[in-house]
Amino acid sequence: MAVAQQRVPVEERLFSLVLALLATEIGLTKSEILSTVQGYRQRYVAEGDNANLERQFERDKDDLRELGVPIETLDSPGQAGNNQQLRYRIPRGSYELPLDVRFTPEETTLLNLAGRVWREGSLSTESRRALLKLRSLGVDPDEPLLGYAPRVRVRDAAFEPAATAIERRQIISFPYLKPGERQAQLRLVKPLALIAHEGRWHLFAEQVEGGETRTFLLRRIVGPIKATGKTFVPPPGDQSQRGLDELEEIWRSRVAVVDADPGTDAAMRLANRRGTVRDDGRLTVHYADLAILADELTGYGPEVRVVSPPELVSAVQQRLERIVADHGGADA
Template identity: 40%
Template sequence: MAERSAVPGEQRVFSLVLALIVSPQGLTKRALLSSVYGYADRFRPGEANVALERQFERDKEQLRALGIQIETIDSPQEPGNNQLTRYRISKDRLQFPPELRFSARELVLLRLAALAWSEGSMSAQSRRAAMKLQALGAGFDLQHLGVAPSLGTAEPSAAPLQEAIDAGRAVRFDYTLPDRDAPLARRVAPLRLHRADGRWHLISWDLERDAARVFLLGRISGAVRAERTAFPPALRDEADGIVAELLRLREEQRAVVHVRRGSVAEARLAPRAEPGEPMPGDRAALSLGVLDQHLFAEELIGYGPDAAVVSPPRLRELVVSGLRRIAAAHAARQEDDHA
């Protein structure tokens, strides 16, 4: 029988919070483990379920660290019997303090954060949060914010990688490079998830090659498979150095791009760029560090005539070839429509 895929930790914890809130009288540990999404699929009646109980204790500590207080209610028949203790979360303690108020700009920023998170693994819950913020008066006008958000799709590998990082477990996955058709198998110690250039990277140590490696989550194909084997804890000390090397590499690999003033291209590129030479007219020169020329080229292609690459030549070639492919595809489609 195929092993069921693990429920992402944030979904399990969120389901636990819901169960604890909607039960005014509280629920016993057994009732929670046998019914809550993320526990129930692993619960075995009549068995000790020791690992599941440990997971439950870790999840409770996580909630307390987030400021969510869990109340415990002793059984009147057998006080002190942990198996009969009931757990609940008081709705009153989750309400905003009456003295807490948000300005119009703060509400808009909170809504923007909720919309950005809605592309992640808790999209349904974040949409509810966004609706509540909207009810509080959180409008969404980019002109007032002065930013142009770019909301990407969810990274399916993020949740299992973070769980493996927390547990200290080695992982295996397939990784696709832009110049190869077939993915490459990788076995690494996952150390940290790091965001750079608007994309998530896995900071890791390659256990097969005994070397530092950085992977784009967007290029991980298929499922991330966590091993039971724990990687040496000392490898975590390598993470800061790997990140520093990543940032150094980005600064060495510079690109110069001309953007149209007031365009979305300028709004998205300027915050992570240095101003270049002053230009006349409606164009501005930006100098940016680049980690991956292929991905940066895809981003620039999306801006169309609002962004033009000056250097390096390889990046310019990637953008030009991408635009030519798009033009050819449109031409072919028009021929089919007129055929």
């Protein structure tokens, strides 16, 4: 086949790189790749300066890794430590989906639904690609009996920078505004996981000073997340599960008692809340964050009266007073 001399499209170069690296057992050196693989070879200068092409190769490797294509580097025999003689390959076993990982139509249906949950941001890009790979297996999903249209919008500006810092294992700092405080405090942490709990996103992280773990509500990160330039090694184990367990423990241990008038919006919604115990009009509810529960209860206006704890009672009263004052009502 004739070699086309015109510009090779980027996807053709990347695809050819994957094919070449998959096909080699012993690996290819960088100069072998640049001089022979489609998309590079057209621009390769024998015995000349290929610095631009080398940088292109580095960026292409990042693109492949981003898609989950594992690239392995090996020393050439007898050339250990010689960077120019490093050999690159894609180990077939780490690239291909194992043969025992296949999905039934029911599982395919669930995964399709799970992938459609994310409608914006990096999670939606990732899940779209994951579903593409799933379709590669050729299984058609079952049509669900009742249509579902789940949708999670990750609207916290801190989400993407936090996800990047976790992936790169960077120690970060950010201004964090605790409820009731006027000034945000600068926090210095090792980010471990992103966790959605009761519909809100949290960053689970280890504080550099003291070393204890904490969860930070993303919406209270009020300024930019900055990388300090230092990296860290995350502790072993499932960090997102650890973070979820910590939040869940806090949620379990905090209990509020409220009276809600039967038949009202407040009574219905508080009763339908996870973990609520109802005793006539008196409801016992769990919460993770007092300020957030106080905001919600304030929204119910006269439909609820908080019984305990006392700090929740005063938090709700203060909020109601604030609403009255902000809306020009004299509180007679």
